[in-house]
Amino acid sequence: xxxPIHRLLAGAALLALGAPAPVAAADAFMIGITADIxxxxxxxxxxxxxxxxxxxxxxxxxxGINGKPVxxxxxxxxxxxxxxGADAKSYTSDDxxxxxxxxxxxxxxxxxxxxxxxxxxxxxxxxxxxxxxxFPPADPLMFCTSAFAAEKDTEFAVTxxxxxxxxxxxxxxxxxxxxxxxxGLEHGIQVAEKxxxxxxxxxxxxxxxxxxxxxxTKLKDSMMDWGVTWGPWSVQVRIFEAMxxxxxxxxxxxxxxxxxxxxxxxxxxxxLLLFRTSSMFxxxxxxxxxxxxxxEGKTKYPTTYxxxxxxxxxxxxxxxxxxxxxxxxxxxxxxMNDIIIDTKGxxxxxxxxxxxxxxxxxxxYRVYAWNAAENKPKVVKDWAKVEIK
Amino acid sequence: MQVLANLVVLTAIYALISCGYxxxxxxxxxxxxxxxxxxxxxxxxxxTLASLFKGGPELAFAGAVGLSLLVGFVLxxxxxxxxxxxxxxxxxxxxxxxxxxxxxxxxxxxxxRDLHPISVLGWKNPPVPLGGGTSISSxxxxxxxxxxxxxxxxxxxxxxxxxxxxxxxxxxxxLLAAQRGIKLHAVYALAWALSTFSGGLAGxxxxxxxxxxxxxxxVGLKAFPAALVGGLDSLLGAVVGSFIVAAxxxxxxxxxxxxxxxxxxxVVLIAMxxxxxxxxxxxxxxxxxx
Numbered sequence: 001x002x003x004p005i006h007r008l009l010a011g012a013a014l015l016a017l018g019a020p021a022p023v024a025a026a027d028a029f030m031i032g033i034t035a036d037i038x039x040x041x042x043x044x045x046x047x048x049x050x051x052x053x054x055x056x057x058x059x060x061x062x063x064g065i066n067g068k069p070v071x072x073x074x075x076x077x078x079x080x081x082x083x084x085g086a087d088a089k090s091y092t093s094d095d096x097x098x099x100x101x102x103x104x105x106x107x108x109x110x111x112x113x114x115x116x117x118x119x120x121x122x123x124x125x126x127x128x129x130x131x132x133x134x135f136p137p138a139d140p141l142m143f144c145t146s147a148f149a150a151e152k153d154t155e156f157a158v159t160x161x162x163x164x165x166x167x168x169x170x171x172x173x174x175x176x177x178x179x180x181x182x183x184g185l186e187h188g189i190q191v192a193e194k195x196x197x198x199x200x201x202x203x204x205x206x207x208x209x210x211x212x213x214x215x216x217t218k219l220k221d222s223m224m225d226w227g228v229t230w231g232p233w234s235v236q237v238r239i240f241e242a243m244x245x246x247x248x249x250x251x252x253x254x255x256x257x258x259x260x261x262x263x264x265x266x267x268x269x270x271x272l273l274l275f276r277t278s279s280m281f282x283x284x285x286x287x288x289x290x291x292x293x294x295x296e297g298k299t300k301y302p303t304t305y306x307x308x309x310x311x312x313x314x315x316x317x318x319x320x321x322x323x324x325x326x327x328x329x330x331x332x333x334x335x336m337n338d339i340i341i342d343t344k345g346x347x348x349x350x351x352x353x354x355x356x357x358x359x360x361x362x363x364x365y366r367v368y369a370w371n372a373a374e375n376k377p378k379v380v381k382d383w384a385k386v387e388i389k
Numbered sequence: 390m391q392v393l394a395n396l397v398v399l400t401a402i403y404a405l406i407s408c409g410y411x412x413x414x415x416x417x418x419x420x421x422x423x424x425x426x427x428x429x430x431x432x433x434x435x436x437t438l439a440s441l442f443k444g445g446p447e448l449a450f451a452g453a454v455g456l457s458l459l460v461g462f463v464l465x466x467x468x469x470x471x472x473x474x475x476x477x478x479x480x481x482x483x484x485x486x487x488x489x490x491x492x493x494x495x496x497x498x499x500x501x502r503d504l505h506p507i508s509v510l511g512w513k514n515p516p517v518p519l520g521g522g523t524s525i526s527s528x529x530x531x532x533x534x535x536x537x538x539x540x541x542x543x544x545x546x547x548x549x550x551x552x553x554x555x556x557x558x559x560x561x562x563x564l565l566a567a568q569r570g571i572k573l574h575a576v577y578a579l580a581w582a583l584s585t586f587s588g589g590l591a592g593x594x595x596x597x598x599x600x601x602x603x604x605x606x607x608v609g610l611k612a613f614p615a616a617l618v619g620g621l622d623s624l625l626g627a628v629v630g631s632f633i634v635a636a637x638x639x640x641x642x643x644x645x646x647x648x649x650x651x652x653x654x655x656v657v658l659i660a661m662x663x664x665x666x667x668x669x670x671x672x673x674x675x676x677x678x679x
Contacts, residue, residue: 038493038496038497038501039501040501040603040604041501042496042500042501042502042603043500043501043502043503046500046501046502177648177651203647204646204647204648205647206647206648206650206651207604208604208605208606208607208608208611208651209608209650209651210399210402210403210595210608210611210612211395211398211399211402211529211598211599212599213394213395213398213525213526213529214392214395214399214638214639214642214643214650215642215647217391217392217395217643218642218643218647233503234503234600234602234604237600238599238600241599242599244516245514245516245524245525245526246391246516246524247516247522247524259502259503266505266508300500301500301502305502
């Protein structure tokens with residue numbers, strides 16, 4: 001009878017001696033990143049995840065934050081809700097993880113937010129559209145650093161078209177067959193009508209289409225001389241190119257995702273106008289040189305795609321610096337609820353989060369166009385501030 | 390006039406893609422559901438070769454076309470050959486798995502970002518005026534020409550060449566064909582090679598015209614109704630089916646709602662399945678066997 005007990009005790013002693021010491025919460029700041037790396041939004045999620053990794057590798061090499069390293073647990077959710085939900089569950093069940101970063105499409109939002117609320121875990125949305133929960137009055141646990149916000153962006157674009165055309169623009173609006181894009185353009189139409197601008201077309205384009213010419217034909221036939229679009233870059237640029245193929249020579253405002261910097265150089269079309277809340281690497285600010293130097297050879301993506309992830313990393317670093325050791329989800333949330341994030345010029349102004357606004361209290365827009373003389377993009381309208389209420 | 394030009398271009402695109410579905414189906418009765426991925430692979434091969442052989446765009450293009458042919462042959466030898474004698478549904482499932490695998494691999498290798506092989510090749514894509522204010526892109530014109538040449542070449546191949554006759558024989562009576570000394574595996578491998586060749590060509594032309602991204606797979610799937618509407622074992626049917634699907638799509642864009650254009654090919658497909666499940670030019674018995 002005693003023999004098995006002795007064996008069990010001996011076994012337990014051996015296990016205790018041989019087992020590695022449990023990782024103490026004091027070892028590092030642990031962050032879970034669930035991103036669309038190989039899915040439909042890999043173009044945003046992949047570079048965002050890479051930028052976060054590159055940024056914190058460098059932070060760790062320089063001694064970490066308040067002397068502690070930052071460890072990332074990166075997972076690919078392919079913008080699938082079930083996968084993202086499983087990632088979130090895994091992160092929330094790990095007591096050491098104090099923050100989740102989500103860089104994927106909106107189908108992942110609800111599963112992550114549900115899990116986050118259950119566990120009191122703050123979530124940072126980066127590189128994907130900001131959910132409504134971050135706008136005033138903000139959900140206490142949801143934050144967003146993404147550069148874009150459909151309705152605010154189209155509002156600015158229409159205002160710019162009005163201003164640049166002297167109130168004479170005849171607008172054609174192009175949205176993608178996704179709710180956020182359609183809502184953004186519908187809002188843009190309302191703004192245009194309030195300003196007295198004529199909107200002659202609003203076409204919604206399904207993204208996987210083999211030929212954009214039929215859509216472009218309809219838009220061209222509407223006699224629009226200004227175009228406004230907001231959505232995935234591939235649809236925005238393909239409809240623009242199709243219209244140029246048909247001989248349309250008006251001006252087209254496209255929302256300038258990270259990829260747009262390379263694209264404007266490819267197209268070299270002065271009628272293509274990019275409205276952005278991020279500066280371009282062609283501006284050559286010290287932060288741009290810094291990002292390019294840090295990312296060179298460490299990502300499969302062009303270094304100009306790193307902006308979204310870099311800003312998210314800056315936000316995380318700023319928040320963690322305010323967290324007294326040992327960290328907890330509540331402490332990180334509290335730090336994020338009242339913070340000013342210096343983007344060093346990657347954005348038009350610092351990102352300010354308050355208790356009720358987890359998007360930003362102000363946003364700034366710039367418009368870029370191709371400058372053939374200097375063979376690089378130029379600013380055609382400098383930072384214009386928009387208050388976010 | 391512009392609407393008509395758009396219709397011809399879209400028909401040519403669908404015809405080029407659906408050709409690949411028909412080539413494999415008419416010989417082996419296997420529906421290749423990885424065709425969209427293989428089409429995209431052809432486009433990525435073009436991009437890669439264009440990056441490797443800068444200054445030699447023709448060589449890069451010819452190399453990509455040749456590799457597309459080879460990919461089909463290798464896929465048959467390595468993967469599909471083992472499905473011979475198994476249920477057709479098992480082979481179709483293998484093609485689905487192949488598609489998933491290829492999609493994942495392509496994202497891992499080339500990432501999800503949009504690529505523009507035409508820029509790397511150093512080619513331009515200016516509009517070609519057709520008169521009356523109508524124009525199409527140079528690549529669109531090339532797509533029409535390539536589709537016409539390919540279909541003519543295939544029709545001549547099936548009618549007048551030894552291999553073409555063998556492929557028809559295997560498609561109609563595989564057992565009898567084998568008994569008469571036709572090498573079934575060689576014929577099937579050729580069908581796969583020609584299918585990936587035509588699909589790859591379609592992918593390359595699409596990528597040259599409007600860029601290369603991960604949504605190309607869905608474009609490949611959208612051409613599937615064209616093949617089914619025309620009849621899965623008929624090349625002529627593929628052209629007619631492509632025309633019908635393209636016309637329905639373009640009319641929906643112009644006269645109903647552009648959003649509907651996305652589902653119109655599948656509405657046409659369902660209508661055809663209800664009325665004539667073997668398609669306009671398909672063989673009734675063949676479909677029943679499937």
